[in-house]
Amino acid sequence: MSADFYYAIEVILNGLMAGVMYSLVALGFVLIFKASGIFNYAQGVMALFAALTLVGFQNGEIPFSHLINAIFGTDVHHFGWHMPAFFAILCALAVMILFAFLVEKYILKHLVNQEPIILFMATIGLAYFMEGFGDLMWGADIKKLDVGIPQGGNIWLEENTAFLGGDDFYGFYIDNLDIWATIFAAILVISLVIFSQYTKTGRALRAVADDHQAALSVGISLRSIWVIVWAIAGFVALVAGIMWGSKSGVQFSLSLIALKALPVLMLGGFTSIPGAIIGGLIIGVGEKLFEFLIGAPFLGGATENWFAYMLALLFLVFRPQGLFGEKIIERV
Amino acid sequence: MKLTKLAAAAVAASIAATPVLADLVFPSLDYRTGPYAANGIPFADGYADYFTLVNARDGGIGGVAAKVIACETGYNTEKGVECYESTKGEGALVYQPLSTGITYQLIPKATADGIPVHSMGYGRTSAANGKVFSNIFNYPANYWNGASHAVNHAIADSGGDISGKTIALVYHNSAYGKEPIRTLEELSKKHGFKLSLLAVDHPGQEQKSQWLQIRREKPDYVFMWGWGVMNQVAIQEAANIRYPMDKFVGIWWSGSENDVLPAGDGANGYKALAMHNVGSDFPVFDDIKKYVVDAGKAAGAGDQVGTVLYNRGMYAAMLAVEAAKTAQEIHGTADITPAMMRDGMEALVIDEAKMTALGMPNFGPTFSVSCENHGGPGLGAISQWDASAKKWSLISGFEPSDNEIINALIAEDSAAFAAENNIAEGCK
Numbered sequence: 001m002s003a004d005f006y007y008a009i010e011v012i013l014n015g016l017m018a019g020v021m022y023s024l025v026a027l028g029f030v031l032i033f034k035a036s037g038i039f040n041y042a043q044g045v046m047a048l049f050a051a052l053t054l055v056g057f058q059n060g061e062i063p064f065s066h067l068i069n070a071i072f073g074t075d076v077h078h079f080g081w082h083m084p085a086f087f088a089i090l091c092a093l094a095v096m097i098l099f100a101f102l103v104e105k106y107i108l109k110h111l112v113n114q115e116p117i118i119l120f121m122a123t124i125g126l127a128y129f130m131e132g133f134g135d136l137m138w139g140a141d142i143k144k145l146d147v148g149i150p151q152g153g154n155i156w157l158e159e160n161t162a163f164l165g166g167d168d169f170y171g172f173y174i175d176n177l178d179i180w181a182t183i184f185a186a187i188l189v190i191s192l193v194i195f196s197q198y199t200k201t202g203r204a205l206r207a208v209a210d211d212h213q214a215a216l217s218v219g220i221s222l223r224s225i226w227v228i229v230w231a232i233a234g235f236v237a238l239v240a241g242i243m244w245g246s247k248s249g250v251q252f253s254l255s256l257i258a259l260k261a262l263p264v265l266m267l268g269g270f271t272s273i274p275g276a277i278i279g280g281l282i283i284g285v286g287e288k289l290f291e292f293l294i295g296a297p298f299l300g301g302a303t304e305n306w307f308a309y310m311l312a313l314l315f316l317v318f319r320p321q322g323l324f325g326e327k328i329i330e331r332v
Numbered sequence: 333m334k335l336t337k338l339a340a341a342a343v344a345a346s347i348a349a350t351p352v353l354a355d356l357v358f359p360s361l362d363y364r365t366g367p368y369a370a371n372g373i374p375f376a377d378g379y380a381d382y383f384t385l386v387n388a389r390d391g392g393i394g395g396v397a398a399k400v401i402a403c404e405t406g407y408n409t410e411k412g413v414e415c416y417e418s419t420k421g422e423g424a425l426v427y428q429p430l431s432t433g434i435t436y437q438l439i440p441k442a443t444a445d446g447i448p449v450h451s452m453g454y455g456r457t458s459a460a461n462g463k464v465f466s467n468i469f470n471y472p473a474n475y476w477n478g479a480s481h482a483v484n485h486a487i488a489d490s491g492g493d494i495s496g497k498t499i500a501l502v503y504h505n506s507a508y509g510k511e512p513i514r515t516l517e518e519l520s521k522k523h524g525f526k527l528s529l530l531a532v533d534h535p536g537q538e539q540k541s542q543w544l545q546i547r548r549e550k551p552d553y554v555f556m557w558g559w560g561v562m563n564q565v566a567i568q569e570a571a572n573i574r575y576p577m578d579k580f581v582g583i584w585w586s587g588s589e590n591d592v593l594p595a596g597d598g599a600n601g602y603k604a605l606a607m608h609n610v611g612s613d614f615p616v617f618d619d620i621k622k623y624v625v626d627a628g629k630a631a632g633a634g635d636q637v638g639t640v641l642y643n644r645g646m647y648a649a650m651l652a653v654e655a656a657k658t659a660q661e662i663h664g665t666a667d668i669t670p671a672m673m674r675d676g677m678e679a680l681v682i683d684e685a686k687m688t689a690l691g692m693p694n695f696g697p698t699f700s701v702s703c704e705n706h707g708g709p710g711l712g713a714i715s716q717w718d719a720s721a722k723k724w725s726l727i728s729g730f731e732p733s734d735n736e737i738i739n740a741l742i743a744e745d746s747a748a749f750a751a752e753n754n755i756a757e758g759c760k
Contacts, residue, residue: 007544011541014540066633073628132365140369140370142370142564143594144593151568151572152572152574153574175540175572247537247565248565248568249590251367251370251560251561252368252369253560254537256561260538291541295541296541301541304533304538
């Protein structure tokens with residue numbers, strides 16, 4: 001086999017890995033949409049806010065220090081300690097759970113029975129509020145995120161596959177971070193499936209997803225479910241924030257990762273956790289392979305975003321509910 | 333009675349709205365929010381702090397206080413134009429749009445309004461031809477100079493001959509990112525190197541395809557025209573594939589602390605072009621500390637002083653102040669108008685004696701501006717990142733670019749613009 005054949009395999013492998021990264025973001029959207037019918041525009045900003053909070057705890061940064069210094073003329077920035085990554089993740093998770101409580105208490109509670117578009121608009125407002133709030137709380141500088149996940153090409157894989165394609169092939173390149181992201185995504189999906197299938201809360205969550213009114217009639221608290229689902233979405237956002245933030249540093253562009261999740265949702269369906277994963281993998285492989293075979297050689301490159309949305313559009317035309325979404329038929 | 337009160341209120345309002353004529357107004361189209369805030373904040377701080385220093389230390393410019401009017405653009409072109417429209421009536425002397433997109437929008441507007449624009453190291457490169465772009469200035473260097481500096485560095489690094497080698501350009505897939513392509517194509521013909529183009533979609537968080545291609549093709553040098561998150565991801569990906577960082581050269585907008593710190597030790601040896609010096613080892617910073625930061629007058633938290641982008645903002649402000657002084661000398665008045673400011677910019681001379689007197693010895697290249705050349709001689713340097721010391725250092729002096737090729741491209745592009753817009757080339 002020629003080196004080009006193995007490079008195409010390498011592109012597919014990296015496409016799968018990239019797809020997992022997109023799925024991590026898409027999962028958060030799916031969870032909230034499934035449980036409440038809300039398209040959460042703030043999901044990308046939640047990933048940013050979670051990652052900012054994690055780095056803030058890790059580095060011992062004093063929240064709102066710029067504001068404190070501006071008002072009181074002080075010069076405080078850090079507590080002077082460095083928190084281990086594991087505890088910082090727990091603290092960040094606690095903040096995301098608190099965030100879920102606050103969102104339910106101050107936003108969702110007041111919007112019960114409103115049109116979906118109103119709830120969507122509320123999440124747009126929430127996104128902008130959180131972006132500004134995160135900026136005020138932790139500052140706008142770009143922060144290095146290091147929770148101990150190794151980065152860089154997997155040398156073992158490179159060295160042990162270099163013989164495959166002759167002198168022009170340098171072995172398969174796969175980023176260690178992507179391998180870990182895949183492992184975390186797998187654990188996350190399995191945990192979510194077990195939670196929703198085998199726990200009382202999970203079953204309640206599914207009941208709410210199926211029929212709000214019926215769930216309410218059997219005594220399931222919609223408000224509690226919303227808090228739980230937003231807290232889980234916050235946890236998923238934290239995982240996505242860690243993975244994407246490790247690649248680029250934690251910065252405000254991190255909120256734009258939501259753009260990579262949209263075609264995944266359109267393809268996989270807004271209500272399916274497996275759909276988010278499969279959709280991510282299809283988008284990841286499709287866009288990378290298209291760029292490798294057609295985009296870069298013939299179209300000048302940078303076709304990945306275009307291809308992802310074009311593929312999603314095709315799916316919308318032929319299967320509007322996505323691969324795994326629920327087909328909604330309303331009879332009049 | 334009612335009418336009298338109304339008239340009185342109108343007069344009071346108009347008095348309140350009238351700009352204070354004694355102030356020299358310098359709008360700052362900055363961005364302290366949004367995805368690019370991390371880069372916008374240090375530049376805006378440096379720009380504002382230098383004017384504060386001039387007011388506190390020198391009593392203003394020619395005895396007249398400088399007034400900075402900040403307007404938040406969020407690096408958004410529409411907001412940038414709104415900022416221009418809302419501040420130009422305040423007596424704005426010069427605009428520093430800090431965005432290529434905003435600059436393109438302001439070129440016809442500012443020219444019609446008679447207000448000069450200084451797009452320092454960005455914007456429309458052919459604006460260097462002052463005979464066509466009467467109100468647009470882009471000294472001390474432009475993107476095409478930058479492309480030539482990078483190639484010159486690669487030639488020097490290769491022992492004087494780069495023929496047969498490959499240079500890959502990783503660029504932001506936008507008008508900004510595509511700016512150097514034409515110049516690099518011309519230089520590739522002249523020097524015999526192969527040019528490989530790798531576009532990255534906005535915002536640039538996912539670049540796996542581009543860096544897998546670089547790993548496959550193993551170019552001898554990689555140049556980068558990136559901005560924001562694209563820079564951090566590219567440097568991290570280069571480190572991941574173990575690309576030799578001393579062969580990786582970014583434009584000056586890809587060469588701040590923000591771009592290299594997230595990659596940690598992996599960024600060690602990465603190079604970037606520089607249009608001004610780096611670090612805080614200059615006397616002017618002692619003055620900034622004394623008159624601005626310690627006095628509690630800093631525009632920001634004072635924690636950006638000496639960073640690459642703070643220095644760039646400060647340098648841009650220094651060039652504006654020197655142009656204003658020149659305008660005052662030319663016209664014999666301290667209360668200059670935008671038209672006078674334009675004259676000052678066109679007659680600006682920055683020499684070593686002037687920079688030393690300002691506490692900025694060798695802070696930037698020496699140059700002069702003329703009607704024919706609004707871009708200066710296009711001198712630039714190479715800086716390199718030391719990850720262990722966490723600092724940039726200049727590893728070259730301010731060297732010339734290949735003006736033979738660049739001037740021809742500027743003449744061609746500006747002539748096309750003049751023809752499209754019915755502009756008769758000439759000096760005012």
